[in-house]
Amino acid sequence: MEHTIKPLFRQGPSIAARVIVLALFSILLMALDQRQSVPDPVRYMLAAVVYPIRLVADFPFKMGNVVSRELSGRRQLMAENERLQAQRLLNEARLQKLDALEEENIRLRQLLDSSYDIGASVLIAPLMRIDLDPYSHLIQIGKGVRDGVFRGQPVLDANGIVGQVDKVGPLSAIVRLTTDPSHAIPVRVNRNGIRSIAVGTGNLRKLKLLNLPNNTDVRVGDLLITSGLGGRFPRGYPVARVASVTTDPGPAFARVLARPTAALDRLQEVLLVKRDQQAVQLASTTDETNSPPGKQPRP
Amino acid sequence: MHSAARIILSSLLAGLVLTVLPLPMWAKSLRPEWTALILIYWCMALPQRVGVTVAWTVGLLQDVLQGFLLGSHALAFGIAAFLTLKLHQRIRVFPLWQQALSTLLLLLVIQLILLWVRGLSGHPDADWQYWLPALTGTALWPPLFLGLRAIRRRFQVQ
Numbered sequence: 001m002e003h004t005i006k007p008l009f010r011q012g013p014s015i016a017a018r019v020i021v022l023a024l025f026s027i028l029l030m031a032l033d034q035r036q037s038v039p040d041p042v043r044y045m046l047a048a049v050v051y052p053i054r055l056v057a058d059f060p061f062k063m064g065n066v067v068s069r070e071l072s073g074r075r076q077l078m079a080e081n082e083r084l085q086a087q088r089l090l091n092e093a094r095l096q097k098l099d100a101l102e103e104e105n106i107r108l109r110q111l112l113d114s115s116y117d118i119g120a121s122v123l124i125a126p127l128m129r130i131d132l133d134p135y136s137h138l139i140q141i142g143k144g145v146r147d148g149v150f151r152g153q154p155v156l157d158a159n160g161i162v163g164q165v166d167k168v169g170p171l172s173a174i175v176r177l178t179t180d181p182s183h184a185i186p187v188r189v190n191r192n193g194i195r196s197i198a199v200g201t202g203n204l205r206k207l208k209l210l211n212l213p214n215n216t217d218v219r220v221g222d223l224l225i226t227s228g229l230g231g232r233f234p235r236g237y238p239v240a241r242v243a244s245v246t247t248d249p250g251p252a253f254a255r256v257l258a259r260p261t262a263a264l265d266r267l268q269e270v271l272l273v274k275r276d277q278q279a280v281q282l283a284s285t286t287d288e289t290n291s292p293p294g295k296q297p298r299p
Numbered sequence: 300m301h302s303a304a305r306i307i308l309s310s311l312l313a314g315l316v317l318t319v320l321p322l323p324m325w326a327k328s329l330r331p332e333w334t335a336l337i338l339i340y341w342c343m344a345l346p347q348r349v350g351v352t353v354a355w356t357v358g359l360l361q362d363v364l365q366g367f368l369l370g371s372h373a374l375a376f377g378i379a380a381f382l383t384l385k386l387h388q389r390i391r392v393f394p395l396w397q398q399a400l401s402t403l404l405l406l407l408v409i410q411l412i413l414l415w416v417r418g419l420s421g422h423p424d425a426d427w428q429y430w431l432p433a434l435t436g437t438a439l440w441p442p443l444f445l446g447l448r449a450i451r452r453r454f455q456v457q
Contacts, residue, residue: 015350015381015384016381018350019377019380022352022355022373022374022377023374023377026355026358026370026371026373026374026377027370027374029359029369029370030368030369030370030371030374030420032369033368033370034368034420038369046359046360046363046369047363049360049363050360050363050364053315053316053319053364054319054364056316057316057319057321060320061321129321130320130321131318131319131320131321131322131327131330131365132319132365132366133365133367134327134328134330135425135429136366136422140366166366167366182422
């Protein structure tokens with residue numbers, strides 16, 4: 001007799017027991033994850049399991065991109081090519097000058113006995129178009145451990161710091177943007193070296209600067225660059241531009257808002273900075289203004 | 300028997316894809332918890348097949364997928380599945396609109412657990428828009444229920 005009647009009340013261990021065990025297990029998991037101590041193999045395995053789902057969700061957009069590229073006319077491509085050529089020429093000319101400046105900078109720093117980050121190499125990663133946790137600012141990129149991506153790796157775009165790698169899988173990684181409410185990045189004002197910490201606000205166009213006294217010399221339009229303190233971000237990359245400075249006599253600190261220089265809402269590709277061999281030495285706590293004043297518009 | 304598992308699994312995978320499918324900015328806060336809705340349906344229709352363990356596993360996958368704290372959706376979905384299993388004999392015979400209301404309650408429970416987890420892990424609290432997905436989920440329940448029931452009957456999933 002093969003076809004027995006399904007027993008109505010057949011349940012292994014009772015559902016209540018099972019749900020309690022699972023609840024305890026998930027609480028344990030959350031605690032581990034909060035302390036970032038979930039073992040890597042488990043994490044990688046889980047990421048590998050969901051990777052196909054990401055690919056499927058990303059697929060329509062990828063196809064859309066391919067189609068629009070195929071359909072863009074010859075004239076449009078020519079124009080774009082011309083623009084890029086001009087840009088490249090300009091950049092190269094600027095770079096020549098940079099080499100000389102860098103050389104000079106290293107020499108000066110040697111006089112001061114401080115360290116210098118020699119040009120770090122970068123890895124280009126495409127963005128995957130999928131929606132993550134709507135209440136955090138996270139993006140998914142298409143490179144992972146296999147490409148040498150690691151936790152805490154700084155992420156840039158062409159205009160400035162984007163954020164840092166938060167979770168890594170074998171083939172993809174999740175990046176936390178600088179504007180995420182739980183993200184903070186040590187910065188300094190390029191003009192005069194005043195240091196602060198830029199904290200995310202949950203708004204893609206706003207960062208908040210902490211602990212700047214009311215009489216501080218920060219003006220609208222000042223460029224904020226990474227200070228390199230904390231050892232996670234390399235120093236000297238642009239982060240944001242001061243958008244507003246409000247000084248109230250009431251609160252102890254000025255309310256300074258800045259707008260990220262990276263186009264966080266229009267990212268297509270990001271650059272991952274490979275930290276090669278340099279450990280950031282904190283001998284450089286002297287805050288000399290080392291950057292050349294302003295950018296030369298013309299090479 | 301074998302194809303039944305396959306159909307349930309693919310409906311849940313479809314739910315996961317819908318959860319991360321990119322939406323325009325204005326629609327983001329309206330996105331319902333697709334996986335939760337689908338899980339609730341299967342828990343109600345086939346409680347002997349889909350239960351807390353399946354719900355927990357799917358929740359864990361969603362955590363990884365969306366970059367949440369590992370285990371938060373797992374916990375929420377596990378508890379929602381438990382409540383559904385406890386109530387399934389009653390919910391099953393409700394008219395559709397009453398079913399939708401009980402789904403609303405389950406979805407709110409899920410959102411509440413996720414809010415607690417969020418608060419405990421130090422995220423700033425959410426605004427009123429945080430509760431919108433539960434409402435859209437409720438509104439989507441009748442069509443989703445009819446659709447999944449049609450699939451279940453068509454492929455004789457049991």
